[in-house]
Amino acid sequence: MSKGASAREFGEVLMLAREQSGDSSLVDIVDQDGRATIVIGSLGHSIDPGVFENLPGVESVEGADLYKLARSEKGLNGKYPAGRIVEIPFAGARIGSEQFVVMAGPCAVEDEATLFEIARRAKAAGAKILRGGAFKPRTSPYCFQGLGEQGLELLSKVRDQVGIGVVTEAMEPSLVKAVSEVADIIQVGSRNMQNFPLLRAVGKQPKPVLLKRGMSATLEEWLAAAEYILAEGNPNVILCERGIRTFSRHSRHTLDLGVVPALKERSSLPVIVDPSHATGRSSRVPAMARAAIAAGADGLIVEIHTNPSVALSDGFQMLSLDEFDSLMGELGSIGSVIGKTI
Ligand code: PEP
Numbered sequence: 001m002s003k004g005a006s007a008r009e010f011g012e013v014l015m016l017a018r019e020q021s022g023d024s025s026l027v028d029i030v031d032q033d034g035r036a037t038i039v040i041g042s043l044g045h046s047i048d049p050g051v052f053e054n055l056p057g058v059e060s061v062e063g064a065d066l067y068k069l070a071r072s073e074k075g076l077n078g079k080y081p082a083g084r085i086v087e088i089p090f091a092g093a094r095i096g097s098e099q100f101v102v103m104a105g106p107c108a109v110e111d112e113a114t115l116f117e118i119a120r121r122a123k124a125a126g127a128k129i130l131r132g133g134a135f136k137p138r139t140s141p142y143c144f145q146g147l148g149e150q151g152l153e154l155l156s157k158v159r160d161q162v163g164i165g166v167v168t169e170a171m172e173p174s175l176v177k178a179v180s181e182v183a184d185i186i187q188v189g190s191r192n193m194q195n196f197p198l199l200r201a202v203g204k205q206p207k208p209v210l211l212k213r214g215m216s217a218t219l220e221e222w223l224a225a226a227e228y229i230l231a232e233g234n235p236n237v238i239l240c241e242r243g244i245r246t247f248s249r250h251s252r253h254t255l256d257l258g259v260v261p262a263l264k265e266r267s268s269l270p271v272i273v274d275p276s277h278a279t280g281r282s283s284r285v286p287a288m289a290r291a292a293i294a295a296g297a298d299g300l301i302v303e304i305h306t307n308p309s310v311a312l313s314d315g316f317q318m319l320s321l322d323e324f325d326s327l328m329g330e331l332g333s334i335g336s337v338i339g340k341t342i
Pocket residue numbers: 107133137169188189190191212242274277
């Protein structure tokens with residue numbers, strides 16, 4: 001509490017603290033150099049520090065450090081410092097800077113000719129990173145599972161010959177080494193956001209990690225998952241909002257764009273948006289991509305294909321290469337208004 005807090009302000013914060021805790025024996029008042037600090041404990045649930053942030057008499061709020069490395073500290077002037085920038089020198093990408101970094105490519109690596117054509121067109125349109133899974137987490141074991149090692153070889157070849165960065169998924173700790181030898185960014189998929197052995201494994205190697213939000217993860221759980229990677233010594237984590245499960249049935253998932261500014265307040269990590277898996281329909285991808293850049297995201301990961309109708313996975317949500325060209329033009333226009341370059 002600030003030194004000048006009135007008794008009434010103090011009482012109100014204390015009441016809210018007890019309510020949020022759910023157990024008043026876990027709320028304590030500590031005197032620190034003549035300044036009262038209210039310490040709030042909770043068992044079995046987390047408390048959002050934001051609840052207290054703007055109350056009269058409150059000077060500052062510190063959350064329990066479930067994610068102290070992922071958290072953004074307020075600087076001495078009370079402002080949040082600029083976020084962390086994840087650099088991918090090979091691709092000329094600086095994620096978290098004024099550059100809006102677009103990652104585009106097929107859902108899965110399918111064959112060499114298709115991958116090369118997509119990569120060339122993606123790069124020409126301004127994408128810095130080619131996406132494409134070699135190992136695919138599919139809901140059913142009967143669906144195409146990806147080309148595996150052969151897919152990694154194709155990604156490596158296209159990376160060298162086209163000169164575009166690569167992001168691809170590692171599904172288990174034993175595959176991290178092979179993936180990190182090829183990828184500029186290792187993707188941890190939504191279904192693996194809380195695969196703690198995998199998080200630790202990608203934290204122990206040097207390549208940046210794209211951590212997709214679990215489809216039922218809260219912001220706190222997501223940042224705590226990022227913390228596993230950071231705590232192992234890898235500072236280069238990029239968060240990716242890809243839609244969550246809600247009651248809403250009109251699209252594959254519900255894109256939670258509101259999480260972008262919420263993350264910017266709580267964390268220094270860059271955040272990008274995946275409008276493809278979020279909407280599940282190509283017709284809706286451009287609108288959500290435009291909204292993402294306007295909402296302050298640091299980049300985009302979007303599925304594109306030479307011929308979406310014959311894609312081996314997620315064809316219905318992929319943009320054609322021409323549609324991707326138009327989208328990049330639109331993003332450029334919005335970017336110029338809000339100070340982002342593509
Ligand atoms: C993907 O990006 O290839 C993917 C499978 O997405 P998600 O993990 O978000 O479902």
